[in-house]
Amino acid sequence: MKRKFVSALVCAAMVATMAVGCGGGNTETNAPASDAGTEAPAETEAPAETEAPDAGADAEAPAAGGETISIGIINNDPNESGYRTANVRNLEETFSEANGYATQTFYGKENDKQVEAAQKMIQDGVDYLLISAADVSGWDTVLQDAQDAGVRVLLYDRIVNASEDLYEAGVVSDMAKEGETAVAWLEKQGLEKYEIIHLQGQMGAAAQVGRSEALTAAAEEKGWTLVTQQTAEWNAEKAQQIVQSVIDSGKSFNVIYAENDDMAKGAVAALDKANISHGVDGDVIIMGFDCNKWALEELKAGNWNYDGQCNPFQGEKLAELIKKIESGETLSEKLIYMEEKGFDAKEITQEDIDNFGI
Amino acid sequence: MENNHAKQSKGSSFFADLTRNQLFIPMAALLLLLVFNLIMDPGFFKITLGYNSAGHPVLSGFLITILDYGSELAILAIGMTLVTAATGGQDISVGAAIAISGSVLLRMLCGTNTRPETLVMPVLLAFVITCVVAMLFGAFNGTLVAVFGIQPMIATLILYTAGRSIAAWVNNNELPIISEPSFAYYGGFIPGCPIPTPFFIAVLCVAVIALVLKFTTLRLYTQAVGINEYSAKLNGLNPVFIKILSFVILGLCVAVVGLIKVSRFSSINYSVIAKDIEMDAILAVALGGNALSGGKFNMTASIIGAYVIQCLTTTLYKFDVQADALPAYKAVVVIALVVLSAPIVREKLAALMPKSGSREVAK
Numbered sequence: 001m002k003r004k005f006v007s008a009l010v011c012a013a014m015v016a017t018m019a020v021g022c023g024g025g026n027t028e029t030n031a032p033a034s035d036a037g038t039e040a041p042a043e044t045e046a047p048a049e050t051e052a053p054d055a056g057a058d059a060e061a062p063a064a065g066g067e068t069i070s071i072g073i074i075n076n077d078p079n080e081s082g083y084r085t086a087n088v089r090n091l092e093e094t095f096s097e098a099n100g101y102a103t104q105t106f107y108g109k110e111n112d113k114q115v116e117a118a119q120k121m122i123q124d125g126v127d128y129l130l131i132s133a134a135d136v137s138g139w140d141t142v143l144q145d146a147q148d149a150g151v152r153v154l155l156y157d158r159i160v161n162a163s164e165d166l167y168e169a170g171v172v173s174d175m176a177k178e179g180e181t182a183v184a185w186l187e188k189q190g191l192e193k194y195e196i197i198h199l200q201g202q203m204g205a206a207a208q209v210g211r212s213e214a215l216t217a218a219a220e221e222k223g224w225t226l227v228t229q230q231t232a233e234w235n236a237e238k239a240q241q242i243v244q245s246v247i248d249s250g251k252s253f254n255v256i257y258a259e260n261d262d263m264a265k266g267a268v269a270a271l272d273k274a275n276i277s278h279g280v281d282g283d284v285i286i287m288g289f290d291c292n293k294w295a296l297e298e299l300k301a302g303n304w305n306y307d308g309q310c311n312p313f314q315g316e317k318l319a320e321l322i323k324k325i326e327s328g329e330t331l332s333e334k335l336i337y338m339e340e341k342g343f344d345a346k347e348i349t350q351e352d353i354d355n356f357g358i
Numbered sequence: 359m360e361n362n363h364a365k366q367s368k369g370s371s372f373f374a375d376l377t378r379n380q381l382f383i384p385m386a387a388l389l390l391l392l393v394f395n396l397i398m399d400p401g402f403f404k405i406t407l408g409y410n411s412a413g414h415p416v417l418s419g420f421l422i423t424i425l426d427y428g429s430e431l432a433i434l435a436i437g438m439t440l441v442t443a444a445t446g447g448q449d450i451s452v453g454a455a456i457a458i459s460g461s462v463l464l465r466m467l468c469g470t471n472t473r474p475e476t477l478v479m480p481v482l483l484a485f486v487i488t489c490v491v492a493m494l495f496g497a498f499n500g501t502l503v504a505v506f507g508i509q510p511m512i513a514t515l516i517l518y519t520a521g522r523s524i525a526a527w528v529n530n531n532e533l534p535i536i537s538e539p540s541f542a543y544y545g546g547f548i549p550g551c552p553i554p555t556p557f558f559i560a561v562l563c564v565a566v567i568a569l570v571l572k573f574t575t576l577r578l579y580t581q582a583v584g585i586n587e588y589s590a591k592l593n594g595l596n597p598v599f600i601k602i603l604s605f606v607i608l609g610l611c612v613a614v615v616g617l618i619k620v621s622r623f624s625s626i627n628y629s630v631i632a633k634d635i636e637m638d639a640i641l642a643v644a645l646g647g648n649a650l651s652g653g654k655f656n657m658t659a660s661i662i663g664a665y666v667i668q669c670l671t672t673t674l675y676k677f678d679v680q681a682d683a684l685p686a687y688k689a690v691v692v693i694a695l696v697v698l699s700a701p702i703v704r705e706k707l708a709a710l711m712p713k714s715g716s717r718e719v720a721k
Contacts, residue, residue, distance in 0.1 A: 007703075030612065051593050076525070077629075078526070079522055079523055079525075079526035079529060079531065079628050079629055081627075081629060082533060085531050102543050124393070140375055161529050202682075229679055230675075230680060230681050231680060231681045231682050232677065232681055233633070233681060233682065234630055234632060235627075235630040236627065236630070237619075237622065237630075237631075238681055241423065241427065241672070242675055243679065244418075244423055245420070245423070245675040248401075248404075248418060248419055248420050248423065248676075249401065250401065262627055262630070265623060266623070269622070269623060271411075272410055272412075273411075273416060273418065273546075273547075274408060274410070275408060275410050275411050278410075292427075292533075294533070294535055294625075318656075
């Protein structure tokens, strides 16, 4: 009897674990639309259903014509990074009730949970599904289901490995271009020698691949030395240890190319400890990515030299695309790149920090 | 702390005694790493006295790095050893709990302003509040384990998955940054003292736990509960209390490490702070030769184990091993350890020792 009770408790706890697990990634606190809320707009016929006449049962209900467009947003965990927090906030602000959207959201770091949520949103009959996938693969079936149900899919931030016919368009950052912009800036500095500490992000991440490729190619082509090329996994502490290790080994270097702001911060902490000057007029050039507000402030203070933007404000572009589809236009491009800048410490203004800091 | 494991049984040779001593494994591992580094590059042992950009004297070098980062692990190893001994399981939510502690600490210091000019309350007060919060989370884990009889790894999985999100909620998803320079002392250097502060904090923690183990019945009770819960209960101990207590003590350790971690950058990044640190802490306990199934424990061995782990990490960084390959190397160490500490292997080794012992040690 007692054992039974305990095992029941264990089961309950495991269920609780899973529930909390979902709860952790699935920050639905900000989702304005509850289940009941999304049923209603689901009934309303999507105004531009022209291209999907064979839409399934879900799209059959041409009920009272509301003006609201129902949107399902799938995103990654907002706590993943400052970039993600800004991205989630931007989309929520763009697709708010005040702007005439009924939005339901799912935030999770696991691909299969995202797919599940997408399935549910399709069943709820949303008009548009906006997806930033945790993983590039595993989306074919659900995208096919969406198409069958007449749900338009827009990808943002990340593209998935699926047939292009299955989604309308993708709004993404061009990571390779971010890398190229940064490397071009570095080349323009005209240093006598290039001895670079390359701090990479999580290996295999699109941002890592794009930002690494440009530097590796340039190093080979122009004979720059990569003193060390290590992944610090976006982590400031690891970056600090890696740079510390290079300093302790007595190797010389004059550039730190960190693939995000956190790692640049870690590197700078190691330099400060060893009293190596950095930034504008310093011995070591500091380069970071993502344009966090605090990072741009470091830039303005002259402690860093360069910060490459990774633009998380995809909301407007997405809204623009939806408007186009609604008015019956066809989209000319499958991939739409966000405009992204690189900031130089010597030129950055307070206005830039306010506008582009995340 | 005393080590009463090496019983002077049988009149066997010095080496047999040595290998039976629980400190043998971590010490041998440490020696092996140091000798390896000595052969590969004696520069590993170089320590230089320099000045940081604020003009304060600091020591730097690989050994100092080990002392610095190993101290965090050593503090965690204290709590993890007690949890392991009392419950026969490990707490895998340590990293997430550090994220929560760090967030709470920053929230207390910053208030609602994410970029405060001055601190809202004294660091000490904020730290005490953080300790209370971390101990409550420890008590939560402990209750699940002790009262509801859930496997520790499963019970702590809850906080492991939810912890970093909780940490983000504490600060409304903002990333507070503290500009007050004195806050950086805890994870950096106190002006005028060239030795990293975390080392002093670790020494303090070790001294406290040594006194507690010496003058209270904590060691006896924990081991009794870990060896046989039911007989401990029959003897009038309260296993539920002892188990929860072990988690609460770990919570305290987590709060201390949280302070150090947050202080290092005067800021926090919820998603990556103290990532995977629980694995290193558990590894430190295992490396100390403590049975991961609970029961008897040796605190000294765990603490040395923690520094050995950091020594391994730093060595791998020095030789430019890709950071994402580090876990693989650590896995090799774990496998070697688990095999080495298996009773069958140890008995065989002990039997071999008198003959080949001298060679073993020379290595």
